[in-house]
Amino acid sequence: MNIADTPVRDIDLENEECRVSEGLEPPPLIRSLRELGQLNPVVLLERGGRLTIVCGFRRLHATRRLGRESVPARILGEADFSPLHPLEFALRDNLATRRLEPLERARALCKLVETGLPRERIVRDYLPLLDLPPREEALQSQLLIDRACPGLRRCLAGGVLAQQSVEALAKRTPPLQERFSLLVERVRLSASLQRQVLGLLGELAARDGAPWGAPLDGKEVAAVLEDPSLSPSQKGERLHEALYRLRHPRLTRARDRFRRRERALGLPGSIRLAPHPYFETADIRVEFSAPDAARFRELAGELERAARSPGLEELFEVEGETP
Amino acid sequence: MMEYRPGEVIVEAGSWGDSATADILRNLPGVPRRTVEDAGGVSASRDTLVLARHRGKFLKQCQGSGAEMCCNYFIASYAWNCHFGCTYCVLQSYLDGSGIVVCTNIEDFLGDIGRTLAESPDRTFRIGTGELADSLALDPITGYSRRVVPFFARLPNGILELKTKSDRVANLEGLEHGGRTVVSWSMNSRRICRSEEACAATLEERLAAADRCRRWGYRIGFHFDPIVHYEGWEEEYREVVRMIFSVVDPGDVAWISLGALRFTPHLRERLIERHPGSRLPWGEFVPGHHGKLRYFRPVREEIYRKMNSWIHECAPGVLVYLCMESRLVWERSLGCGVRDARHLSDCLDAAPLCRFRS
Numbered sequence: 001m002n003i004a005d006t007p008v009r010d011i012d013l014e015n016e017e018c019r020v021s022e023g024l025e026p027p028p029l030i031r032s033l034r035e036l037g038q039l040n041p042v043v044l045l046e047r048g049g050r051l052t053i054v055c056g057f058r059r060l061h062a063t064r065r066l067g068r069e070s071v072p073a074r075i076l077g078e079a080d081f082s083p084l085h086p087l088e089f090a091l092r093d094n095l096a097t098r099r100l101e102p103l104e105r106a107r108a109l110c111k112l113v114e115t116g117l118p119r120e121r122i123v124r125d126y127l128p129l130l131d132l133p134p135r136e137e138a139l140q141s142q143l144l145i146d147r148a149c150p151g152l153r154r155c156l157a158g159g160v161l162a163q164q165s166v167e168a169l170a171k172r173t174p175p176l177q178e179r180f181s182l183l184v185e186r187v188r189l190s191a192s193l194q195r196q197v198l199g200l201l202g203e204l205a206a207r208d209g210a211p212w213g214a215p216l217d218g219k220e221v222a223a224v225l226e227d228p229s230l231s232p233s234q235k236g237e238r239l240h241e242a243l244y245r246l247r248h249p250r251l252t253r254a255r256d257r258f259r260r261r262e263r264a265l266g267l268p269g270s271i272r273l274a275p276h277p278y279f280e281t282a283d284i285r286v287e288f289s290a291p292d293a294a295r296f297r298e299l300a301g302e303l304e305r306a307a308r309s310p311g312l313e314e315l316f317e318v319e320g321e322t323p
Numbered sequence: 324m325m326e327y328r329p330g331e332v333i334v335e336a337g338s339w340g341d342s343a344t345a346d347i348l349r350n351l352p353g354v355p356r357r358t359v360e361d362a363g364g365v366s367a368s369r370d371t372l373v374l375a376r377h378r379g380k381f382l383k384q385c386q387g388s389g390a391e392m393c394c395n396y397f398i399a400s401y402a403w404n405c406h407f408g409c410t411y412c413v414l415q416s417y418l419d420g421s422g423i424v425v426c427t428n429i430e431d432f433l434g435d436i437g438r439t440l441a442e443s444p445d446r447t448f449r450i451g452t453g454e455l456a457d458s459l460a461l462d463p464i465t466g467y468s469r470r471v472v473p474f475f476a477r478l479p480n481g482i483l484e485l486k487t488k489s490d491r492v493a494n495l496e497g498l499e500h501g502g503r504t505v506v507s508w509s510m511n512s513r514r515i516c517r518s519e520e521a522c523a524a525t526l527e528e529r530l531a532a533a534d535r536c537r538r539w540g541y542r543i544g545f546h547f548d549p550i551v552h553y554e555g556w557e558e559e560y561r562e563v564v565r566m567i568f569s570v571v572d573p574g575d576v577a578w579i580s581l582g583a584l585r586f587t588p589h590l591r592e593r594l595i596e597r598h599p600g601s602r603l604p605w606g607e608f609v610p611g612h613h614g615k616l617r618y619f620r621p622v623r624e625e626i627y628r629k630m631n632s633w634i635h636e637c638a639p640g641v642l643v644y645l646c647m648e649s650r651l652v653w654e655r656s657l658g659c660g661v662r663d664a665r666h667l668s669d670c671l672d673a674a675p676l677c678r679f680r681s
């Protein structure tokens with residue numbers, strides 16, 4: 001085992017067999033190298049007269065960026081890593097000092113699979129090390145994430161999309177993945193809304209026998225996206241609403257009709273009428289609160305007036321009913 | 324219809340003492356068999372027939388009991404699971420992997436029913452055997468109908484319903500049934516029969532079997548359940564109603580029930596996973612009673628209203644009832660012919676015994 005100042009030009013920077021890190025030139029690292037120099041040697045593998053990186057991808061790339069010509073390196077032969085594969089060594093080295101980002105985790109697992117390591121061993125030994133449950137499905141999810149298109153990867157790294165969403169989207173074609181990543185850069189969806197929106201897109205595709213994501217080309221979604229008065233969060237909510245409408249046309253029509261009829265009664269906003277959420281019963285709950293007797297009388301009077309309105313009967317009818 | 328021929332029979336050790344075991348095995352020559360001490364832990368596909376003793380009560384109230392318009396039905400099971408594998412079948416949710424189980428202590432089954440009915444002589448018990456298995460699909464192997472039907476004929480306060488999608492009725496011929504057995508068929512539109520009930524008997528086969536039973540003096544029941552709402556459903560279901568009454572006389576019919584498609588979210592997931600081509604999961608469902616997904620109420624009401632009118636066009640006096648629906652849905656779709664749950668139960672209890680003529 002030797003540590004030597006090694007010329008950067010002698011190292012094959014293109015070989016990424018053992019790369020785990022996602023971003024290769026993080027500014028804090030460049031700053032630290034500039035100010036303090038390199039404190040820890042990188043680890044290189046010497047194989048067939050070539051030097052490839054095992055540990056220290058980021059340090060090497062940052063060194064090159066700073067125009068330095070050599071780095072302190074520990075140079076090892078394949079036998080020195082045994083019984084581990086050099087990638088396992090790199091992964092364990094990374095895990096000793098930090099938690100991996102989601103994309104790094106997926107990349108590491110994908111590379112472990114590519115090394116030919118038995119899957120059961122990866123599942124048993126490496127998933128728990130990476131804070132994942134030791135199950136084959138968890139490994140499959142990670143492999144999917146690793147194959148995600150650059151747009152989705154960007155959204156995952158930036159916290160715009162949840163890991164589960166990326167996993168679900170990674171099953172789609174690359175153009176659809178890109179499409180969705182562009183969409184979520186314009187509208188903000190919480191993790192739960194992402195799940196619901198993706199679920200609705202799947203259901204609509206299956207129901208209509210149409211390609212997945214087809215409603216995103218529809219006029220309902222376009223109207224939401226183009227509305228300048230909406231914030232990204234509001235757009236997210238409206239997008240979900242538009243898709244829900246497409247999936248539950250009768251129910252949403254019934255809800256709309258109820259609200260229209262409620263408005264026609266002209267009750268003040270402090271009196272709230274709530275039908276059964278799915279109109280399973282005909283009951284309507286009436287709610288109001290009053291701080292004193294005078295207000296109570298006033299609201300009760302409003303209700304009395306509504307009770308005499310011919311529109312009241314209609315409130316109890318659900319669209320589609322022909323009694 | 325797909326005949327049931329198991330690839331293996333597993334016999335629980337205790338079942339060897341039951342005469343039914345020998346009878347069943349005699350009907351399955353050449354099928355490999357093995358004995359296990361306790362069949363409870365057996366994990367097997369539907370290709371395996373498990374012969375076991377049932378411990379505990381056989382007679383239970385239907386899961387709809389307690390609902391606003393409960394028809395007061397009882398279920399009694401001597402078999403669990405079914406080889407037809409209808410895509411929507413609830414059994415796949417909780418009987419998956421247990422093989423097809425037939426209980427061999429059929430005498431205990433009859434004893435349990437006899438005792439319970441004797442304890443409440445003033446009450447009528449309508450009892451179905453088709454809730455956890457098809458009542459007749461295995462009958463050529465078990466021959467249980469030949470024991471159960473005459474047994475009910477002697478019970479003053481019991482009515483047996485054999486509910487099936489098969490056409491295996493040969494054992495019913497010549498039995499003394501005393502008008503106390505109703506043989507009923509689950510019906511569906513031709514399209515749904517083909518796509519979702521592909522291993523069961525065809526509509527024509529079911530109706531031919533109903534015709535035979537009718538000739539042997541049995542009252543007949545029909546259950547349109549699950550009714551599926553899709554484009555063109557009206558014409559296709561109406562055709563089935565017409566087919567029924569081209570074969571059976573309204574006076575032969577004890578009852579017809581209607582139930583729109585419903586399932587638990589879990590069953591829906593399984594359906595999607597196992598039958599990706601099925602159109603069933605893609606209707607407009609909303610969560611309802613006990614978290615089950617069902618069609619939006621106006622859709623169900625429309626289905627029931629239309630079905631009821633088509634049935635009554637052909638058979639004005641036939642008793643039509645709804646399965647697990649609220650009073651509101653009853654009133655809005657069938658009118659107020661049946662006043663309440665008690666009245667419904669009384670009508671159904673009386674239906675098999677009064678020979679109705681339209």
Ligand code: SF4
Nearest residue numbers: 405407408409412457
């Ligand atoms: S016939 Fe009935 S019990 Fe058998 S699979 Fe179909 S629904 Fe289930």
